[in-house]
Amino acid sequence: MLRYFAKRIVLGLVTIWFIASATFFGMHAVPGDPLAGDKAMTAQIRANLEAKYGLDQPLGTQYLIYLGNIAQGDFGISYTQENRRVNDIIREHFPISATLGILAIVFAGLGGVLWGALTALYRNRWPDVVIMFLVILGISVPSFVVAAISQWSLVGANLAAGTTILPIGGWGTVWHMLVPALVLGLSTMAYLTRLMRSSMLEVVSTDYIRTAKAKGLPATQIFSRHQLRNAILPVVTVLGPAIAGITTGGFVVEIVFAIPGLGRYFVQAIQQLDYTVIMGTTVFYGAFLVFMVILVDLVYGLIDPRVRVEK
Amino acid sequence: MLVLHYASSSLTGAVTDVSAVDVERNSISILIREEPPQLDSSRATDAISGMVLGHVMEGLVRMGMDGRLEGAVAKDWEVTPTTATFWLREDAKWSDGRPVTAADFIFSWQTALKPETGSEYAFLLFAIKNAEAINTGTLPPSALGLSAPDTNTLVIDLERPVPFFDKMLVFPTFYPIREDFYAATEGRFGADADQLLYNGPFQITRWVHGSSMTFERNPHYWNLEEIHLDAIHVPFITSDATASLNFFKDRKISMTGLQAENLTEAMRMGWQIRQHRDGTVFYIDFNFRDDRATDNLNLRRAIQAALDMEEMVYKVTKLPGYEPGVSLFPGWLMGEKDLLRREYPPTKISPNASSAQAYLQAAMQELGLDEPPDLVLLSGDNPISSVQSEWVQQSLKTTLGISIKIDKQIFKQRLAKMTAGDFDMVLAGWGPDYNDPLTFGDLYASWNKNNRGEYNSPELDALIDTAQNQLEPAARMRAFGDIQQHLIENAVLLPMYERGVTYVVDPRIKQLKRRVIGPDPDWSRAYIDAGSE
Numbered sequence: 001m002l003r004y005f006a007k008r009i010v011l012g013l014v015t016i017w018f019i020a021s022a023t024f025f026g027m028h029a030v031p032g033d034p035l036a037g038d039k040a041m042t043a044q045i046r047a048n049l050e051a052k053y054g055l056d057q058p059l060g061t062q063y064l065i066y067l068g069n070i071a072q073g074d075f076g077i078s079y080t081q082e083n084r085r086v087n088d089i090i091r092e093h094f095p096i097s098a099t100l101g102i103l104a105i106v107f108a109g110l111g112g113v114l115w116g117a118l119t120a121l122y123r124n125r126w127p128d129v130v131i132m133f134l135v136i137l138g139i140s141v142p143s144f145v146v147a148a149i150s151q152w153s154l155v156g157a158n159l160a161a162g163t164t165i166l167p168i169g170g171w172g173t174v175w176h177m178l179v180p181a182l183v184l185g186l187s188t189m190a191y192l193t194r195l196m197r198s199s200m201l202e203v204v205s206t207d208y209i210r211t212a213k214a215k216g217l218p219a220t221q222i223f224s225r226h227q228l229r230n231a232i233l234p235v236v237t238v239l240g241p242a243i244a245g246i247t248t249g250g251f252v253v254e255i256v257f258a259i260p261g262l263g264r265y266f267v268q269a270i271q272q273l274d275y276t277v278i279m280g281t282t283v284f285y286g287a288f289l290v291f292m293v294i295l296v297d298l299v300y301g302l303i304d305p306r307v308r309v310e311k
Numbered sequence: 312m313l314v315l316h317y318a319s320s321s322l323t324g325a326v327t328d329v330s331a332v333d334v335e336r337n338s339i340s341i342l343i344r345e346e347p348p349q350l351d352s353s354r355a356t357d358a359i360s361g362m363v364l365g366h367v368m369e370g371l372v373r374m375g376m377d378g379r380l381e382g383a384v385a386k387d388w389e390v391t392p393t394t395a396t397f398w399l400r401e402d403a404k405w406s407d408g409r410p411v412t413a414a415d416f417i418f419s420w421q422t423a424l425k426p427e428t429g430s431e432y433a434f435l436l437f438a439i440k441n442a443e444a445i446n447t448g449t450l451p452p453s454a455l456g457l458s459a460p461d462t463n464t465l466v467i468d469l470e471r472p473v474p475f476f477d478k479m480l481v482f483p484t485f486y487p488i489r490e491d492f493y494a495a496t497e498g499r500f501g502a503d504a505d506q507l508l509y510n511g512p513f514q515i516t517r518w519v520h521g522s523s524m525t526f527e528r529n530p531h532y533w534n535l536e537e538i539h540l541d542a543i544h545v546p547f548i549t550s551d552a553t554a555s556l557n558f559f560k561d562r563k564i565s566m567t568g569l570q571a572e573n574l575t576e577a578m579r580m581g582w583q584i585r586q587h588r589d590g591t592v593f594y595i596d597f598n599f600r601d602d603r604a605t606d607n608l609n610l611r612r613a614i615q616a617a618l619d620m621e622e623m624v625y626k627v628t629k630l631p632g633y634e635p636g637v638s639l640f641p642g643w644l645m646g647e648k649d650l651l652r653r654e655y656p657p658t659k660i661s662p663n664a665s666s667a668q669a670y671l672q673a674a675m676q677e678l679g680l681d682e683p684p685d686l687v688l689l690s691g692d693n694p695i696s697s698v699q700s701e702w703v704q705q706s707l708k709t710t711l712g713i714s715i716k717i718d719k720q721i722f723k724q725r726l727a728k729m730t731a732g733d734f735d736m737v738l739a740g741w742g743p744d745y746n747d748p749l750t751f752g753d754l755y756a757s758w759n760k761n762n763r764g765e766y767n768s769p770e771l772d773a774l775i776d777t778a779q780n781q782l783e784p785a786a787r788m789r790a791f792g793d794i795q796q797h798l799i800e801n802a803v804l805l806p807m808y809e810r811g812v813t814y815v816v817d818p819r820i821k822q823l824k825r826r827v828i829g830p831d832p833d834w835s836r837a838y839i840d841a842g843s844e
Contacts, residue, residue, distance in 0.1 A: 039761060081348050
């Protein structure tokens with residue numbers, strides 16, 4: 001078991017190295033000039049800037065310097081915010097994205113299990129039809145539309161109430177997080193609902209449920225003890241990657257609700273060709289995803305005794 | 312349960328804390344588009360940083376509420392062709408109570424010029440003796456032509472006569488920096504609220520990166536009489552225009568910009584809609600490299616005669632506050648006594664399909680073509696540029712039969728292609744750095760790096776040389792008039808429009824200043840009039 005995870009961790013490090021290298025060379029291959037601004041620079045000012053960022057070195061040398069720095073956990077200084085270290089940007093903004101993401105996952109997980117179980121229970125009756133219609137909406141409507149509509153509705157509600165029921169944006173308290181987290185978790189919730197529904201339906205037709213019915217157990221007990229517990233396993237499996245996806249994919253929600261998360265930096269850095277921030281956030285998110293996948297494997301082994309690692 | 316109750320009540324307090332205008336606490340809240348990228352004044356170049364710095368720092372001079380230059384740290388000054396002398400006021404102080412001295416300016420300007428600082432706007436200082444040589448590393452920073460006969464006098468030796476030298480000093484690059492404080496920040500100068508020393512009307516007391524800022528009145532500011540607000544809060548930082556409007560409706564911020572599609576709603580709400588022309592001119596630039604068809608004068612004239620900028624502004628983009636372009640020099644620039652545009656009105660080129668056709672025939676003959684040439688129009692990727700480039704494409708197709716290939720690129724890539732000369736025409740724009748026509752006037756000089764189409768005309772160069780070096784105001788302005796005429800006659804560029812912004816402000820706020828040069832918007836002199844809602 002231990003050896004297996006040691007192997008996984010080494011493989012994970014190789015993956016991160018690959019991500020870092022691919023990002024590095026991909027980024028330098030993208031056309032465009034990271035130092036270009038509205039106003040042209042004199043050759044000297046440009047040379048000064050290139051020297052400052054080490055862009056005057058050959059690409060191979062830059063790559064080695066950069067790998068060495070990453071190995072020491074140093075991502076360098078941002079190109080657009082010239083006196084901020086990329087490490088500081090990640091340290092200050094990732095916790096915000098993570099907090100929002102975890103809340104979104106809680107919403108998505110609870111909602112997905114609840115709605116999924118309900119639809120399966122009322123299969124082909126009106127609650128099923130209504131919920132599944134909303135699920136299709138939740139999957140197909142892009143998050144910037146949902147975000148804009150929910151903010152607009154909040155403004156209307158606040159105006160009608162004459163006071164602030166919920167803040168329409170900003171960051172600081174639990175109240176600021178509620179609506180953005182809901183919006184962020186919505187499509188995952190819809191996805192989980194569908195997964196839970198099909199998983200529940202599969203369980204309904206199994207022998208042990210029939211046995212339970214034959215034993216004369218009350219319906220509620222069958223539902224909670226046997227059906228739900230067994231049906232929830234696939235949901236747990238997809239939660240890991242979903243957590244990584246949600247904590248990194250909040251760009252639109254962060255812009256609309258003025259939330260200072262890392263997702264904004266991740267996307268804007270690419271638009272602005274901010275080399276160090278692109279590298280820092282990509283490698284960081286890559287490492288985070290690798291870590292989550294390993295963690296899920298570990299947890300899965302604990303939950304389901306059938307999953308055993310061969311020696 | 313009790314804990315929960317306690318937690319929720321304290322949280323509720325925080326939520327309602329933000330409001331557009333807080334009469335009791337004498338403070339207002341505003342939104343900024345993005346985190347200020349650079350609050351080290353020696354390196355700041357962008358508008359957001361300029362706006363924030365303009366509230367918390369002060370240079371030798373500033374733009375007054377009436378749009379004229381007025382003394383700030385300097386109480387008086389004198390500019391001659393060879394030197395400029397500034398007398399600093401004794402009561403100008405840093406936010407730690409120590410006086411602002413001539414040495415603080417000397418240190419700041421030397422820092423901006425040091426090659427290792429990597430300041431993009433170091434060129435603004437090149438009018439000072441030896442500045443360029445220091446920036447190239449051939450002379451030490453101490454060789455800069457600055458001296459301080461006493462702590463309150465700054466004498467500047469000029470490399471060449473600059474008639475508008477004092478007007479350039481409103482730019483952040485010229486703000487003072489105190490050496491001991493700068494050294495103590497160990498390379499993090501301007502990175503956080505406590506990594507800056509302030510000498511302006513406000514000081515930053517809180518800065519949560521990407522999230523919020525608070526500017527509080529600086530008790531050591533010399534001219535507190537003019538400063539009325541106790542605090543300016545920035546509770547939101549986002550580039551989303553719709554979110555900004557929502558925050559305004561929710562009474563969380565005191566100003567928001569309006570998009571064309573919000574105007575009807577704004578009128579229905581009974582808001583007082585205001586307009587401001589931000590000073591920027593947008594135009595079509597041509598590529599003058601030898602292998603390009605656009606190097607041909609008749610082809611450019613054909614395009615000039617084919618495009619109706621009034622149609623573009625009033626019928627296509629339909630953005631409020633925009634004005635059709637008639638000249639590279641925007642309407643707000645001052646000439647000798649009156650507006651430059653009144654002293655030297657630009658020749659109006661009326662769109663004319665038949666003369667456009669005639670020019671095209673002549674061009675095809677000169678270029679040895681049987682068909683109208685296909686041209687590449689380089690454009691930005693924002694919605695406005697897209698609409699405009701499609702309009703150009705359509706207009707030139709119908710009037711001249713010229714096929715335009717639109718090359719849509721993100722900002723950095725568009726700049727890279729412009730610099731490399733990989734275009735025939737490009738949608739470009741220019742905003743002013745200082746309050747003198749030269750900030751536009753030297754754009755097409757053969758030596759100017761921003762002349763990305765590489766226009767090269769000895770005649771124009773000579774005119775620009777006059778505009779740069781002539782000290783007699785009337786002759787200078789005549790040179791600008793001649794430059795303008797040259798640019799129109801030779802169709803060097805096609806002015807499209809002067810940009811405007813449409814916005815609404817909380818009616819209780821008075822004396823908000825919008826500007827073309829200097830921090831915009833400027834809230835520093837604003838006050839709350841609670842009765843005027």
